[in-house]
Amino acid sequence: MSPISRGFVVSVAVMAAGIGGFAAGRPDLWPTSLTRTSAAMPAATQSPGRVIYYQDPDGKPSYSATPVKTPDGRAYSPVPESAEMSFEDSEPSPSVTAQPERKIKYYRNPMGLPDTSPTPKKDSMGMDYLPVYEGEDSDDGSVKISPVRIQKTGVRSEPVERGSLSMPLRAPGTIQLDERLISVVALRFEAFIESVANVTTGSVVRKGQPLMKVYGPALSSAAAEYLSALRSAAGGELGSQAMKGARRRLDNLGMPEGVIETIEKTRDLPIAVTWPAPQDGVVLERAAVNGMRAAPGDVMFRIADTSVVWALIDISERDLARVRLGQSVTLTPRGMPGTTFTGKVSLIYPQINKETRTGRVRVELDNHDGVLLPDMYVDARIATGSDTPVLTVPESAVIDSGERQVVLLDKGDGRFEPRQVKLGQRGAGRTEIREGVSEGDKVVVSANFLIDAESNLKAALQGLTALGDAK
Numbered sequence: 001m002s003p004i005s006r007g008f009v010v011s012v013a014v015m016a017a018g019i020g021g022f023a024a025g026r027p028d029l030w031p032t033s034l035t036r037t038s039a040a041m042p043a044a045t046q047s048p049g050r051v052i053y054y055q056d057p058d059g060k061p062s063y064s065a066t067p068v069k070t071p072d073g074r075a076y077s078p079v080p081e082s083a084e085m086s087f088e089d090s091e092p093s094p095s096v097t098a099q100p101e102r103k104i105k106y107y108r109n110p111m112g113l114p115d116t117s118p119t120p121k122k123d124s125m126g127m128d129y130l131p132v133y134e135g136e137d138s139d140d141g142s143v144k145i146s147p148v149r150i151q152k153t154g155v156r157s158e159p160v161e162r163g164s165l166s167m168p169l170r171a172p173g174t175i176q177l178d179e180r181l182i183s184v185v186a187l188r189f190e191a192f193i194e195s196v197a198n199v200t201t202g203s204v205v206r207k208g209q210p211l212m213k214v215y216g217p218a219l220s221s222a223a224a225e226y227l228s229a230l231r232s233a234a235g236g237e238l239g240s241q242a243m244k245g246a247r248r249r250l251d252n253l254g255m256p257e258g259v260i261e262t263i264e265k266t267r268d269l270p271i272a273v274t275w276p277a278p279q280d281g282v283v284l285e286r287a288a289v290n291g292m293r294a295a296p297g298d299v300m301f302r303i304a305d306t307s308v309v310w311a312l313i314d315i316s317e318r319d320l321a322r323v324r325l326g327q328s329v330t331l332t333p334r335g336m337p338g339t340t341f342t343g344k345v346s347l348i349y350p351q352i353n354k355e356t357r358t359g360r361v362r363v364e365l366d367n368h369d370g371v372l373l374p375d376m377y378v379d380a381r382i383a384t385g386s387d388t389p390v391l392t393v394p395e396s397a398v399i400d401s402g403e404r405q406v407v408l409l410d411k412g413d414g415r416f417e418p419r420q421v422k423l424g425q426r427g428a429g430r431t432e433i434r435e436g437v438s439e440g441d442k443v444v445v446s447a448n449f450l451i452d453a454e455s456n457l458k459a460a461l462q463g464l465t466a467l468g469d470a471k
Contacts, residue, residue: 158394168383196288288300
């Protein structure tokens with residue numbers, strides 16, 4: 001042995017001797033069970049040995065190398081070298097707290113296999129079989145767990161509550177123009193564009209604002225005929241009928257009402273007609289160019305009113321059944337964090353996109369300030385919950401294997417019973433329970449998978465035991 005090793009061993013021995021000597025002179029620090037039976041023990045076994053450390057008198061994982069006291073004045077219990085050292089939480093020792101002796105019924109496989117043994121044994125990997133005591137298993141399928149294990153595994157229970165289930169549905173969407181508020185400026189006759197006003201794509205125009213000046217032979221001929229009918233209208237019923245026919249022809253050619261009124265007042269024919277904007281809005285398209293020839297039906301301008309826009313929300317096919325007309329929707333544009341807009345579901349489109357497997361719903365939004373722009377991305381939150389109170393439990397309380405859904409009822413005194421349930425809708429971290437539990441029942445909401453595994457294991461062991469008894 002090297003000098004350093006010998007020095008370390010000597011230091012440890014001196015420290016242990018010092019602690020042991022201190023404890024030997026303080027019998028009041030020994031455990032009660034040792035002091036109570038010391039008189040009846042033989043002389044060779046009365047000494048509990050050197051005290052190697054001191055432990056909290058309540059068995060808590062708190063230790064000290066020297067005698068200390070708890071905040072309430074109780075001395076730490078000495079632990080002699082003959083005692084087993086364990087720094088893990090454990091139940092109070094029988095020497096400290098008297099407990100009735102429990103009878104072992106059988107031993108079960110440590111890996112959860114349905115194999116039992118009436119006597120202690122090891123499995124193929126050398127692991128000891130675990131004892132099963134009387135009272136730990138029951139015929140009703142429940143499982144009992146000691147308070148220490150409950151504390152270690154973090155088992156926590158909550159009561160089944162009745163209340164409304166809020167189920168907000170989140171989905172992406174885009175802003176689109178209201179199809180009903182888009183108009184085009186097109187001519188119904190062959191014409192020439194003499195000039196175009198200072199209006200470009202993106203310009204905001206008002207209804208009646210001049211867009212261009214148009215000359216068309218057919219329009220000029222119809223206007224001259226109407227003016228002639230006006231002058232001869234005083235000639236009797238025949239002149240009146242001619243005026244009505246000429247006016248109808250102008251209407252059919254689409255001449256603006258303001259131009260017709262000007263002809264009636266001035267009794268004069270303009271060479272070119274000023275064509276106005278049909279509505280308020282934004283110019284989406286301008287095709288008119290100075291001096292161009294326009295054929296009937298050619299679109300000169302496309303104008304959209306953006307005071308009302310649509311939000312088209314794409315809903316997953318499996319969630320589409322939760323959406324109803326009139327449900328409130330909150331939208332947040334991705335380009336404006338913290339800004340929200342509200343609306344209601346106005347239409348559920350009657351088709352599914354076969355590529356994305358999504359349905360589409362429409363929300364109408366007021367946009368008089370023009371903040372919402374076409375093709376803008378938004379995140380929608382649809383309130384799909386119901387105001388009708390239902391039985392609910394936290395989502396973590398449900399153990400869903402795909403074929404069955406189970407909750408663990410807390411029966412008290414460390415006993416838990418698995419209960420198969422029928423689920424309803426989910427939302428806001430809670431799940432609706434339609435069958436299986438009642439209001440006020442306590443269900444396990446944490447560490448329930450560990451208890452469920454224990455319950456399944458005991459059920460398998462009971463079935464195996466019953467099969468062995470039948471043989």
